Amino acid sequence: MGRVRFPQGFRWGAATAAYQIEGAWAEDGKGESIWDRFCHRSGRIAGGDSGDVACDSYHRFPEDVALLREMNCTSYRFSISWPRIQPTGHGPTLAAGLDYYRRLVDALLEAGIEPFPTLYHWDLPQALQDRGGWPERDTAGRFADYADVVVRALGDRVKDWILLNEPSIFTTMGYWVGIHAPGIADPDAFLRATHVVNLAQAAGFAAVRAARSDARIGSAMAFSPCEPAGDDEADAAAAERFHRFTNAWYLEPALHGRYPEAFVDGVPFDRMGVRPDDLEALRAPFDFIGVNLYMRACIRHVPDDALGVQARPAGIGGSDGPRTDFGWEIWPRALSDMVLRLTRDYDRPVLEITENGCSYGDGPGTDGRIRDARRIDFHRGQLEQLAGAIEAGADVRSYHAWTLLDNFEWSEGFRQRFGLAHVTFPAADRTLKDSGHWYGEVAAANGFDT
């Protein structure tokens, strides 16, 4: 028997996002978000579901805090809904929205849990989308203004700020593939969105820093270590291009003021709408990098893609590991591979694991207990790899399981359950799963026996 240990002061937490849990979509003056609109009108969400009520955390957040406390968590990553603060994405702020987050933060602090808010987890005010959304340059400035308002209101209580959640995913799914809000499938709109999001990230960084010089600031990126799907050299080169495109596209601009060479014919500056002085304006010297990681990517060279990266994942992860109920390959080494690559490439940055988890459909047995042993195995495997990466030199400060509660999983609606706590829909009653009880023991012991 061995022991998997974490450094002293390591933070244990869980993550959620506003649209996925809050509900109360039109309460207390909140504006419409692109996700409200997309769920209500697109017909593209499994089961016709929406986040209208979700886990009702807007009303039931004290129960969420109680669950975190029961799991001995010392950190809670949640997100702030922009249209709850500025209903149309600019101008006057809503006192009720800020009050809600103040009450949540105060409840966390009272329970000894550090608040770790994300400013943007995908719920853009619809009014900004009506003016062009992320492909429109003006949105970057709007984001910085919103960040300023929130940090001035909560910065006395909150130290750690995440600017954006998974910029590569919300731009790809929302503007290129079109299966997430706002449902646009246009490669040029996508390319412009990637640049505006990078401008927003830097402008948001500057705004938070100006509002609170003592803030710790980063973004949470969707990372997947990229491996060649086949043996030939074309796949190996494609895997490296895809790494730059999916893992580094929002990091290189922030840390080095440049775009990585992900495209076969060079960075498409014109299509992206890049102006002469823009590159320097992209810098955001992060205090930490947030790591969201679910899988590895196995990449094939494809000569015919609309963008010019000429690389595409051959499947959902690779084809060697077992799969979750969502069909995602389980490959624990992906976490250590990625963390160690970031450690090498960016000179040992501070890393926070901001999401990592799995979807399994286990529900209550006749005795009410939720026996989700597969989720325990999943986290065990990931944490073993993470501890190994830390031992090998990575500076990782926290782990946030995705997610605290079963919740609204975007285009999958409620049919994918990632929670450490089970939730009934639409009643929104919560029960800790076996995995939640196990996680609480790990957090208390700062490790576990193998």
Ligand code: FCB
């Ligand atoms: C990530 C998202 C998060 C959640 C998980 C399963 O891409 O950041 O909101 O949906 O996937």
